Each structure stands twice: as C-alpha cells, then as structure tokens.
Amino acid sequence: MHADDTPEPLRGIDLLPLPPFPAGLAAELAGRLSRQVGLPVRVLGGDLLGDGGAPAPVARVPGREQADADALLARLEALPRVPGRLLLGATAEDIGNPVFTFFFGRARQHGHAALVSLARLAPEAQGLPPDREALLRRAACESLHELGHLCGLPHCADTACVMRFAPDVEHIDVRGAGFCAACAARLPAGLAGRG
Amino acid sequence: MSEPRPDGQPAKAPLSMLVVDDEEIVRESLASWFREDGWRVDVADGGAAALRLAAANAYDIALVDIKMPRMDGLELQARLAEAQPGLTVIIMTAYASVDTAVRALKAGAFDYIVKPFDPDELLHLIGRACQQRELRSENERLRQSLEGAAAAGEIIGDSPAMQRILETVRSVGPTDATVLVQGESGTGKELVARALHAASPRRYGPLVAVHCGALAEGVLESELFGHEKGSFTGASASHKGKFEQADGGTIFLDEIGDITPRMQVDLLRVLEERAVTRVGGKAALPVDFRVVAATNQDLQAKVKDGSFREELFWRLNVVNIRLPPLRERPGDVRTLAQHFLERFARSMNRRGLRFAPEALDALAAYAWPGNVRELQNAVERAIVLAKGPVLGVADLPLPVQQQPPPAAPAGSLAEMEREHVRRVLAETRWNISRAAAILGVDRGTLYHKIERHGLQRPADAR
Numbered sequence: 001m002h003a004d005d006t007p008e009p010l011r012g013i014d015l016l017p018l019p020p021f022p023a024g025l026a027a028e029l030a031g032r033l034s035r036q037v038g039l040p041v042r043v044l045g046g047d048l049l050g051d052g053g054a055p056a057p058v059a060r061v062p063g064r065e066q067a068d069a070d071a072l073l074a075r076l077e078a079l080p081r082v083p084g085r086l087l088l089g090a091t092a093e094d095i096g097n098p099v100f101t102f103f104f105g106r107a108r109q110h111g112h113a114a115l116v117s118l119a120r121l122a123p124e125a126q127g128l129p130p131d132r133e134a135l136l137r138r139a140a141c142e143s144l145h146e147l148g149h150l151c152g153l154p155h156c157a158d159t160a161c162v163m164r165f166a167p168d169v170e171h172i173d174v175r176g177a178g179f180c181a182a183c184a185a186r187l188p189a190g191l192a193g194r195g
Numbered sequence: 196m197s198e199p200r201p202d203g204q205p206a207k208a209p210l211s212m213l214v215v216d217d218e219e220i221v222r223e224s225l226a227s228w229f230r231e232d233g234w235r236v237d238v239a240d241g242g243a244a245a246l247r248l249a250a251a252n253a254y255d256i257a258l259v260d261i262k263m264p265r266m267d268g269l270e271l272q273a274r275l276a277e278a279q280p281g282l283t284v285i286i287m288t289a290y291a292s293v294d295t296a297v298r299a300l301k302a303g304a305f306d307y308i309v310k311p312f313d314p315d316e317l318l319h320l321i322g323r324a325c326q327q328r329e330l331r332s333e334n335e336r337l338r339q340s341l342e343g344a345a346a347a348g349e350i351i352g353d354s355p356a357m358q359r360i361l362e363t364v365r366s367v368g369p370t371d372a373t374v375l376v377q378g379e380s381g382t383g384k385e386l387v388a389r390a391l392h393a394a395s396p397r398r399y400g401p402l403v404a405v406h407c408g409a410l411a412e413g414v415l416e417s418e419l420f421g422h423e424k425g426s427f428t429g430a431s432a433s434h435k436g437k438f439e440q441a442d443g444g445t446i447f448l449d450e451i452g453d454i455t456p457r458m459q460v461d462l463l464r465v466l467e468e469r470a471v472t473r474v475g476g477k478a479a480l481p482v483d484f485r486v487v488a489a490t491n492q493d494l495q496a497k498v499k500d501g502s503f504r505e506e507l508f509w510r511l512n513v514v515n516i517r518l519p520p521l522r523e524r525p526g527d528v529r530t531l532a533q534h535f536l537e538r539f540a541r542s543m544n545r546r547g548l549r550f551a552p553e554a555l556d557a558l559a560a561y562a563w564p565g566n567v568r569e570l571q572n573a574v575e576r577a578i579v580l581a582k583g584p585v586l587g588v589a590d591l592p593l594p595v596q597q598q599p600p601p602a603a604p605a606g607s608l609a610e611m612e613r614e615h616v617r618r619v620l621a622e623t624r625w626n627i628s629r630a631a632a633i634l635g636v637d638r639g640t641l642y643h644k645i646e647r648h649g650l651q652r653p654a655d656a657r
Contacts, residue, residue, distance in 0.1 A: 070220075099224035101313045109231065155232045165232060167315035 010188050011084035012040040013147065016076070018058075018091040025118075025136075029090065032140045036177065037147070037191055061096050069095035069106045069115060076113035086150050087113040088143055094119035104142045104166065107149035114146035120169060138172050148179065151187050156180060210325070211235040211253065215245040215271065216260040216287065221310070225258060228314075242266030242274070249278045256324055261288045261295065261307070269302045276303055281331070283324045336444075339402050349386050351534050354524035360387070360516055367514050368394025373466075375451075375511045376489040378518030381568030384489035387516055388447040391487055400444030405437045408450030412458055417474050420461070426475020438471045441484045451511065452492035452503065459504045466510045486511065521563040521570065528559045529621060530653075531567060535574040536586070543578060551587045552622055561595045613648040620645070625652050 013033065017026040026043045034041040059071035076089045095117040096102045104121065107114035121138040123131045141162055148163045156163035161180035166172045179187065212234050214225045222238040229236050237252065239245035241263055249257075257275055261268035272284045286299040286307040299307045305324050308317060350361055367374060368391045376384045385404065392402045410418055417427075421436030437446060454462065465471050466486065470479040488511045497503035521528060532555065540548045550558075554577070563569050577590040588596055616634065623629040631641040644650075 070224075096311070097220065097224060099221050099311055100228070101311050103314075108227070149231065154230070165318070167318050 009084065010039060010086065010191050012042060013037065014042050014044050014082065014085050014087045016044045016087060016089045018072070018089055018093075021090065021092050026090065028132075028136055029139050029143070032136050033088075033143055036140050036144060039191065058093070061098060064096060065094065066096040066102070067091060067093045067117075068097055069103050069117075070097045073106045073108075073113065073115045076115060077108075077111060079113065081112045086147055088147065089113065089115045090118065090139070090143070091115065092118050104172070105146040107146040109149050109154070110152050111150050114143075114150055116142050116146055121172070126169065134173075137177070138169065141172055141175075141177050142166075144177070144179075147191065148183065148187070151191060153179075153183050153186060156183050158182070209233050209235045210255045211237075213237050213239065213245060213248060213252075213254045213257040215239045215241070215257065215263070215268070217241055217263045218260075221260065221287070242271040245271055246274055246278060249275055249282070253279065254282055255328060256283045256285065256321065258285050258287055259304075261286050261299065269298055269304075272299070272302050272304055281328075283328055285320065285324060333399075336399055336401055350383065350390055351531050352524060352527040353530055354519075354527050356519045356524055357527060360518065363514070363516055364390045364394060367391065369396065371395075371485050373486045373488070373511055373513040374516060375494070375514070376487065376516045376518065377494070378489075378491065379520045379566055380491050381566030382518035382520060383567050384491075384518060385447065385449060387518065388445070388449075388487040388489065392445040392447075392485075395445065395485065397444050397485055401441055402445045402447060403437045403441040404447040404449060406449045407458075408453035412455045415454065415458060416461065419458075420465070420471045420473055421476075422474035423476045426473070433473070436471060436473065438465060438482050438484060439480065442482050443484075445485045445487060448486060448488040450490060451488040452490035452494055452497060456502075456504070459507050463504060463507045463510060466507075521566045525559060528561075528563070528570065529555055529618070531570055532558050532574055533621065535571050536578070539575050539578050545578065547584050548578060548581070549585055549624075550622065551585050552618070554586050554588050554591060555618070555622065557588050557591055557595050609648075612644070613650070616641075616644050616648060617650055620650065621653075 015026060015030045015033070030041040030043050059068040060066065061068050072089065072091065072095065076087055079087060094102060095106070095115065102120060103117065105114060105116040116139060118135065118139050119125065121142065122135045123129065144162050145166075153163050155165040158164060158176075158180040159174070160176035161183055162176055162178055163180070163183050164171070164175045166175060178184075210233075212229055214222050214229075214236060215238075216222050216225075217240055219240070222240065226236040226238050237248050237254075239248055242265060245257070245259070259268040259271055259275070263271075266274075268286050268288075272286065275282055275284060283305045284303070286295075286304045287310055288295050288299075288307055289310050296307055305327065306320060308320055350357065350364070352358070352360075364387065374388075374391055376387050378384050388404070389402060392398060405415075405419060407415060413427075417434065417436070419436050419438060421434050421439055424433045448462075468479065469483070470481045472479045494503055494508055494512070498505045498508050521531075532550065536548055536550065540546055558570070558573070565572075573592050573595060574586075576592060577586045580590045581587070616630075619630045619633050623633065627638050627641055631638045634641060636644075
C-alpha cells in the first residue's frame with residue numbers, strides 16, 4: 001500500500017488461519033469478509049509461519065495465557081509481500097503484549113500484514129451461549145478495522161465508522177460495519193467498495 | 196485538520212503527547228497506539244531526553260514512568276511542570292500502591308495508571324485528562340471574558356465625548372464589524388477593545404492582543420501567522436500564530452500604524468480571505484476572528500503620504516472610535532481620579548481615603564500629556580506616599596504640583612454655585628451632612644440646591 005494520494009489498487013486479501021484454528025471458521029470468515037469488502041479473500045493453507053517441520057512455537061506474554069501480538073505480527077510481516085494483496089493472520093488465541101492487557105487486532109499503518117484474535121470476540125468469552133453469527137460478524141468487523149490501518153487510516157471519531165476505536169466487544173457491536181465517507185475516500189480502489 | 200481524539204471527540208489540531216519510559220517496548224507500544232488515534236507522539240528514554248524535548252515542543256499530555264534510572268518519574272514530573280506549567284502529567288507504574296498514588300498526586304500529577312494497560316482504562320484516563328484540559332482552557336476564556344466585562348465598566352467619563360463612545364461600544368460590540376480605535380497613548384484603546392469583545396457573542400472565545408509596534412517584521416510575521424517546524428533557524432517546533440489562537444474570538448492589533456509595508460500586504464490578505472498560512476506552511480487554515488485595531492497615529496495622513504496601504508485602512512476603518520485625550524475632557528479628571536482612588540484603596544486595603552480639595556483642583560488643572568494612564572499612575576503614587584487618609588497636593592507628582600492655580604471659572608453666579616456644590620458633594624461622596632457643614636448651609640438648603648441645579652447622585656456614591 002502507499003501513503004500517497006494514488007494508492008495501488010487492491011486485488012485481494014490473503015487470510016492466514018494460525019493453528020489451532022476452529023475448523024471451517026476460516027472459510028466462513030473469508031466469505032463474509034469478501035462480501036463486506038467487495039474483494040476476493042483467499043484462505044492460505046499450511047503452516048507458513050513454521051520452518052517446514054514442526055510448527056514454530058508462538059511467543060508468549062510473560063505471566064499471562066496470551067500469545068505475544070507483536071511477535072506474531074512481526075512473523076506475519078516477515079512473510080514475502082505480494083503486490084496488490086494484504087495479509088491477514090487470524091488466531092483463536094488471546095493476544096496481548098507486555099504493555100497492553102489485550103488486543104482485538106494489531107496492524108501497522110501502511111504495513112502489509114495484520115493480525116486479528118477471535119478469543120474475546122466469541123460470546124462465550126462474556127459468559128454467554130455460543131453464537132457463531134455474532135462471532136463471525138465481530139471478526140469481519142475487526143478484520144476490516146485492521147485492514148483500514150494497513151491502508152493508512154487512523155482511528156475515526158465517527159461512531160458509525162468501522163475505524164472507530166473499540167475498547168471492548170460492546171463497542172465493536174455498536175459501531176458500524178463499514179467505513180464512513182471520509183475514511184472511504186482515503187482508501188485504495190477496491191477496499192472501500194462495500195461494507 | 197480534523198483528527199479524532201482518544202475520547203472520541205473531533206479536535207481541530209492533533210493533540211500532542213510525550214511518552215517517557217526507559218523500556219523501548221512501552222514507548223513504542225504507546226506511541227503506535229496513540230498515533231492510530233491521531234495524536235502527535237514523541238518518545239524519550241529518560242528524564243534528560245524528555246526535558247530536551249519539552250524545551251523545544253509544547254505537549255498536551257505526558258505519560259511518565261515512575262521508575263527510571265538517574266531521574267525518577269516524580270522528579271521529572273516536577274521539572275516538566277517548571278518547563279511547561281500547563282502540561283498534564285500521568286504517571287505510569289508497574290505496581291499499584293496507595294503510596295505511589297499519593298506521591299504522584301502530591302507531586303502534581305493528574306493521575307497514575309498501572310502497567311500493563313487495559314485499553315478501556317487507558318482510554319478513559321486520557322479522555323478525563325483531555326476533558327480537564329478543555330475545562331481549564333474554558334475557565335481561562337471565561338476569566339478573560341469577565342475581565343473584558345469589567346473593562347467596559349472601566350471606561351469612565353461623564354463628558355459627552357465619552358458617553359458617545361460608550362454608546363458606540365454598546366451598539367457595535369455585538370456585531371462582527373472591524374473597529375479602528377484611534378487615540379493618543381494612555382487614552383484606553385485596549386480597554387475599548389476589551390469592552391467591544393465583552394459586548395460581543397464572541398465573549399466566551401479568546402481575546403488575543405498583539406502589540407505590533409514592539410516586534411521586528413520577521414518576529415511579528417511568525418507571531419501573527421505562526422510557523423511550521425524548520426521553517427527558519429530556531430523554529431524547532433510548529434507554532435500557532437495569534438490569528439489561530441484568536442479562532443472564535445477577537446484579535447486586538449495594537450499599534451497597527453507601525454507595521455511594515457510587507458506586513459500590511461500580508462495582513463490585508465488575511466483579513467480578506469479569513470485564512471492564515473503559517474510561515475513555511477502550504478495550506479491556508481480558515482480562522483474565525485473579529486479584528487479590533489488601534490493606533491496613536493494619524494492613519495489617514497499615513498495613507499496620504501503612502502506609508503500605509505489605503506485598502507488596509509478601509510478594511511480596518513469599518514467603525515472608527517476616536518478616544519479624546521484627557522485634556523479635551525477636563526471634566527472627567529475628577530471622576531476618573533475618584534474612581535482610581537477607590538480602586539487602589541480597595542486593592543491596597545486602605546479604605547476611607549479621600550482627596551484634599553486642593554489636590555483635586557491640581558489634578559483637574561493639569562494637562563495630562565500621558566492621558567488616563569498618567570492620571571492612574573499619579574493616583575496610585577499618591578496613595579502609596581500619603582501618610583494619612585487625605586491625599587494632599589504634596590502627594591502628587593511634581594509636574595501636577597507645579598501647575599498654576601486654576602483660574603476662577605467664567606460663568607454666571609448660578610453656574611459657579613452649581614460647580615462648587617457638585618465638587619463638595621463629590622469630595623464628601625455625597626455625605627449630605629458633611630457637605631452641608633462644609634458649605635455652611637443646613638441639610639434642607641443643600642437638598643434644595645441639589646434639586647435646583649439638577650445634580651444627580653452617582654451610582655458609586657449610593
């Protein structure tokens with residue numbers, strides 16, 4: 001992606017489920033995200049973060065049952081960049097870092113790889129009965145939010161915009177599922193199409 | 196311009212933050228988190244680097260780790276407060292304890308937060324800090340507004356000329372019309388500007404005064420229009436100009452007759468476009484301001500001799516207020532002197548002070564080349580020097596003392612009687628018994644004379 005006014009058109013999104021990931025969920029998330037962004041979303045297979053042998057161990061946040069979000073993101077960013085495509089890693093594990101207690105997702109503005117965690121998006125995390133639809137809806141919204149960061153967008157003050165910062169799941173549910181007009185205008189061709 | 200803030204509210208300009216922590220991961224995590232929210236963030240790995248940054252840049256909020264080698268967070272907090280008194284400091288600590296909280300708050304910190312940060316908690320803390328800053332600046336605006344309202348009451352004078360000026364302030368104040376105030380030094384031009392601002396719907400916005408004559412051209416340009424970082428040697432940080440600071444309020448351009456021809460062109464452009472371009476900047480920033488300009492020079496003469504642009508003169512001279520010198524309204528000298536006496540007596544806690552009649556005569560006879568400001572200084576000086584409750588001629592400045600005795604006023608016997616009764620009443624603050632005793636008449640006779648001469652008890656004598 002480019003930070004200037006004429007960003008490179010996006011051709012698609014690569015979704016990389018990081019094992020262990022619930023069976024079938026990656027394909028469902030890809031389908032929903034694809035409808036939302038109006039671009040093809042391809043599910044990548046295999047352990048791309050491993051070394052071809054045993055899966056590479058995921059760095060942990062000391063003292064917590066969490067994967068280190070920064071370490072995971074760095075590994076995603078180390079994968080070769082594919083022109084016209086953005087990489088979205090998805091994990092079922094809770095993620096954080098030594099500074100923040102948790103993240104829903106991580107991305108660097110103008111980067112090419114982002115990370116989302118489904119751990120706190122599932123209704124079970126709030127003590128509620130499982131609801132796959134709610135989980136998918138939240139996961140797609142959070143994915144879109146992180147993809148927005150990759151396209152250079154900061155957080156947005158518009159309560160209806162998907163780029164509004166959400167400190168908890170309730171805020172994810174309340175905010176809109178698409179980009180506001182101001183944010184959409186700053187996106188590359190392709191991504192702002194729907195949502 | 197419109198970046199979001201962490202509290203979810205749109206702001207006109209990005210807020211700025213200084214993050215100080217010896218751990219790189221803390222600095223970088225916080226910096227990226229706040230940058231995503233549209234903040235301008237600088238980071239420092241310790242107290243020395245933080246103080247260097249604070250010397251060159253203005254910040255809204257500083258997040259400071261409490262435990263750092265060489266200079267701990269509490270010491271840094273105190274030194275940052277000296278460098279930037281308005282800075283909001285939040286202390287970061289790895290361990291929550293009452294002792295830490297008490298020490299941080301006693302040292303003047305806004306609050307403290309425990310690592311690792313819960314995003315929701317951090318968001319609320321920063322939101323509260325932003326709200327407190329907003330309240331503080333609103334409080335400052337209100338204080339200025341009150342001062343402005345008080346300024347209207349400071350325009351003193353019974354003379355027809357001053358009454359006309361007060362009427363103009365009342366009628367023009369609520370409009371957005373540009374006003375040019377002309378008058379000699381010390382006649383109270385800034386007071387009129389404050390009164391105009393106080394009478395306008397902009398009174399809750401800022402009133403920003405710029406003394407144009409005191410600044411060299413380059414400095415004035417940067418002062419008025421602001422500059423971008425690196426636009427000239429020494430421009431180590433971006434700077435908001437006075438026009439931007441006056442957004443939503445009034446800008447008072449004093450000594451406007453002293454600005455250079457180039458500045459006249461730049462100023463004319465800003466007044467026409469209602470937008471400013473910072474020195475070294477590219478974009479014109481729209482600003483909502485009202486202009487009150489003032490000068491002690493004859494601007495029309497300067498237009499004629501070509502040293503002041505005619506277009507700028509007409510832009511400024513939409514409404515003209517000419518403040519007469521005090522020598523043209525000698526009748527106001529006693530009223531003003533009495534007003535200053537009461538004001539200074541209050542502030543110096545010396546109640547019961549009064550002028551000796553000869554002292555008032557001497558004040559009234561003097562020409563006051565320095566106008567109201569000189570009179571004000573003379574009264575203040577007399578109060579400081581006076582040993583007792585009566586301010587005599589000897590307490591006045593030498594030039595006032597050395598005035599020839601005032602000539603007896605020409606006029607009819609009735610006029611002379613009216614003036615004498617008015618003066619005695621003023622000197623006794625309308626104490627009828629004392630005034631009657633001084634005049635050698637009984638109270639009934641004095642009431643009769645007051646009614647016959649149409650004398651009115653002033654509001655401050657009630």
